[in-house]
Amino acid sequence: MDKPKSNVYFSSLKNSKMTSPLEKISRLFERCAPSKMFSKGDLIAIKVHFGELGNTSFLRPIFLRPIIETLKSLETKPFLTDTNTLYIGMRTNSVDHFHNAMLNGFGYSTLQVPVIIADGLRGEQSVSIQVSQELLESVSIASEIAHSDGMVVVSHFKGHEVSGFGGAIKNMSMGCASRQGKLQMHSVTRPVVDVSICSACGKCQDNCQSKAIDIEKTAFISTRCVGCSRCIAVCPEKAIGHNWDESASNIQKKMIEYASGTIKALNSRLIFINILTSISPACDCYKGNDAPITGDLGFMASLDPIAIDRASYEMVINSTPHKSDPFREIYDYLDPEVQFRHAKKIGLGNADYNLIDIDLQ
Numbered sequence: 001m002d003k004p005k006s007n008v009y010f011s012s013l014k015n016s017k018m019t020s021p022l023e024k025i026s027r028l029f030e031r032c033a034p035s036k037m038f039s040k041g042d043l044i045a046i047k048v049h050f051g052e053l054g055n056t057s058f059l060r061p062i063f064l065r066p067i068i069e070t071l072k073s074l075e076t077k078p079f080l081t082d083t084n085t086l087y088i089g090m091r092t093n094s095v096d097h098f099h100n101a102m103l104n105g106f107g108y109s110t111l112q113v114p115v116i117i118a119d120g121l122r123g124e125q126s127v128s129i130q131v132s133q134e135l136l137e138s139v140s141i142a143s144e145i146a147h148s149d150g151m152v153v154v155s156h157f158k159g160h161e162v163s164g165f166g167g168a169i170k171n172m173s174m175g176c177a178s179r180q181g182k183l184q185m186h187s188v189t190r191p192v193v194d195v196s197i198c199s200a201c202g203k204c205q206d207n208c209q210s211k212a213i214d215i216e217k218t219a220f221i222s223t224r225c226v227g228c229s230r231c232i233a234v235c236p237e238k239a240i241g242h243n244w245d246e247s248a249s250n251i252q253k254k255m256i257e258y259a260s261g262t263i264k265a266l267n268s269r270l271i272f273i274n275i276l277t278s279i280s281p282a283c284d285c286y287k288g289n290d291a292p293i294t295g296d297l298g299f300m301a302s303l304d305p306i307a308i309d310r311a312s313y314e315m316v317i318n319s320t321p322h323k324s325d326p327f328r329e330i331y332d333y334l335d336p337e338v339q340f341r342h343a344k345k346i347g348l349g350n351a352d353y354n355l356i357d358i359d360l361q
Contacts, residue, residue: 003350003352004350005307005350005352005353005354006302006303006304006306006307006349006350006352006353006354007302007303007304007307007353007354007356008300008301008302008304008307008308008311008353008354008355008356009028009031009032009300009301009302009356009358010028010298010299010300010311010315010355010356010357010358011024011025011027011028011298011299011357011358011359012297012298012357012359013276013277013296013297013298013299014298021063021299022062022063022065022066023066024298024299024358024359025063025066025067025273025299026066026067026069026070027358028273028299028300028301028358029066029067029070029152029271029273029301030070031301031356031358032271032301032302032303034070034071034074034152034271035074037150037269037271038071038074038076038149038150038269039074039076039149040074040075040076041075041076041077042076042077042149042150043076043077043079043147043148043149044071044076044077044078044079044148044149044150044151044152045078045079045081045118045144045145045148045150045151045152046064046067046068046071046078046079046080046081046113046151046152046154047081047082047145047151047152047153047154047171047172047175047176048064048080048081048082048106048154048155048171049082049155049156049171049175049284049285050082050091050097050100050101050104050106051100051104051284052089052090052091052100052284052285052286052287053089053090053100053103053104053287054287054288055284055285055286055287055288055289056278056289057156057158057278057280057284057289057292058104058156058284059154059155059156059275059284060105060275060277061104061105061106061110061111062110063154063275063299064080064106064111064154065111067152067154067273068111068112068113071152076149076150078113078152079113079114079115079116080101080106080111080113080114080115080116081115081116081117081118081142081144081145082097082101082117082118082175083117083118083119083123083142083145083175083176083177083178083179083182084097084117084119084120084122084123084179084233085123085179085182085285086179086182086183086186086229086232086242087285088232088233088238089285089287091285092122092123092232092233093121093122093123093233094117094120094121094122095121097117098115098117101115102115116144117144118142118143118144118145118176119142119143119144119177119178119179120143120178122179122207122230122233122234123178123179123180123182123228123229123230123233124178124179124180124209124228124230125142125143125144125178126140126141126142126143126146126177126178126180126181127140127141127142127143127146127147127265128140128141129141129146129261129262129264129265131257131260131261131264133257133260133346134253134257134342134345134346135250135253135254135257136184136254136257136258138261139177139181139184139257139258139261139262140177140178140180140181140184141176141177141178141181141258141261141262141265142176142177142178142181143178145176145262145265145266146265146266148266149269150266150269150270151172151262151266151269151270151271152270152271152272152273153168153171153172153270153271153272153273153305154171154273154275155167155168155170155171155272155273155274155275156274156275156277156278156284157274157275157276157279157309157312157316158278158279158280158281158282158283158284159279159280159281159282159283159293159326159327159330159331160282160283160331161282161283161331162186162248162251162252162334163248163251163252163255163334163336163339164327164328164331164334164335164336165309165312165313165316165327165336166283167274167308167309167312167313168272168274168305168308168309169255169256169259169305169306169309169339169343170255172258172259172262172263172270172272172305173185173254173255173256173257173258173259173262174255174258176258176262177258178228179228179229179230179232179233180226180227180228180229181258182229183227183228183229183242184227184254185251185254185255185258186242186251187242187243190212190221190223190225190227190243191221191225191227191229191231191232191240191241191242191243192221192240192241192242192243193218193219193220193221193239193240194239194240194241195217195218195239197237197238197239198218198219198237198239198240199236199237199239200215200216200217200218200219201236201237202215202219203234203235203236204219204231204234204235204240205219207230207231207234208230208231209226209228209230210224210225210226210228211224212224212225212226213225213231218239219231219239219240221240229242248333248334248338249334249335249338252334252336252338252339252342253338253339253342255339256339256342256343256346256348257342257346259305259343259348260346260348263305263348270303270305271301271302271303272301272302272303272304272305272308273299273300273301274299274300274301274308274309274312275299276296276297276298276299276300276312276315276316277296277297277298278292278296279292279293279294279296279297279316280292280293281293281326281330293316293320293326293330294316294319294320294326295319297315297316297319300312302353304349304350304353305348305349306340306343306348306349306350306351307349307350307351307352307353308353309339309340310340310351310353311353311355313327313336
């Protein structure tokens with residue numbers, strides 16, 4: 001028997017001058033009944049992407065205020081969170097990541113909640129969650145997310161060069177994984193050393209928890225490596241990187257399996273909000289951003305991450321002049337539908353949805 005359709009609530013950015021978009025987000029959030037999911041004293045993660053320094057298309061911090069205000073009215077204890085990145089940038093370690101978040105406007109003075117980077121100082125703190133799926137037996141979820149009492153996943157919907165688009169699915173899979181988890185999704189091998197720039201300084205060896213790095217003329221990563229990628233973050237020469245050898249199709253499947261692990265870790269106590277503004281063609285991890293691929297559309301909320309991403313994906317397509325898929329036009333080497341098919345296969349969420357326009361009610 002097919003699952004009943006999941007409800008996805010929508011509010012357009014088209015508006016009278018007398019109604020704030022923040023009021024729309026508040027009404028959407030209330031339709032997901034947070035008072036029935038979260039309790040007094042709960043530590044509630046608000047999972048966002050703080051945007052790489054220099055990028056200007058990331059989620060506007062002000063859009064989080066109605067969510068925070070609602071959570072505080074329920075006497076929960078909300079906090080903003082994200083995880084450290086595989087690549088070298090302003091979000092590689094928690095010190096720089098926190099500084100990046102402040103510079104991009106996610107400060108206490110604006111939102112009055114703390115920022116906690118969820119996977120430790122260099123992305124090494126995680127909890128292993130058993131999922132027993134097609135590609136992965138277990139997943140590595142950032143510890144402070146796994147230990148939260150619930151989570152609101154607030155995602156800037158946009159294009160992405162590995163999955164076609166990035167929304168709720170990517171935010172709670174790639175975005176909730178530790179550094180080891182991110183490497184597990186992207187690559188099937190251990191990090192590699194560029195011997196042409198390695199100075200054999202030994203910093204990677206000193207920081208390797210698995211004793212997997214030997215230093216001779218250059219560093220060498222042995223088969224003892226567990227894939228935590230700590231060495232990537234500490235290398236002063238930026239000589240250690242990834243072997244991007246995983247197929248785009250398998251990365252999308254692993255993202256779905258990681259999403260299932262995040263849901264399991266939090267006992268399904270999650271609410272999803274997608275922000276469909278500044279819909280850029282690539283991830284907010286870049287220090288720059290291109291022009292949006294379509295106009296600002298509005299906001300969505302749901303208890304189902306698959307349904308909200310499907311609804312967002314189709315709304316973007318339908319907003320283009322010829323109702324063509326802009327994500328496939330940009331990234332013609334991948335099929336974004338893979339993640340929906342795999343989600344159906346493993347029973348995660350539902351791509352069939354009822355789109356409920358709250359502006360009409």
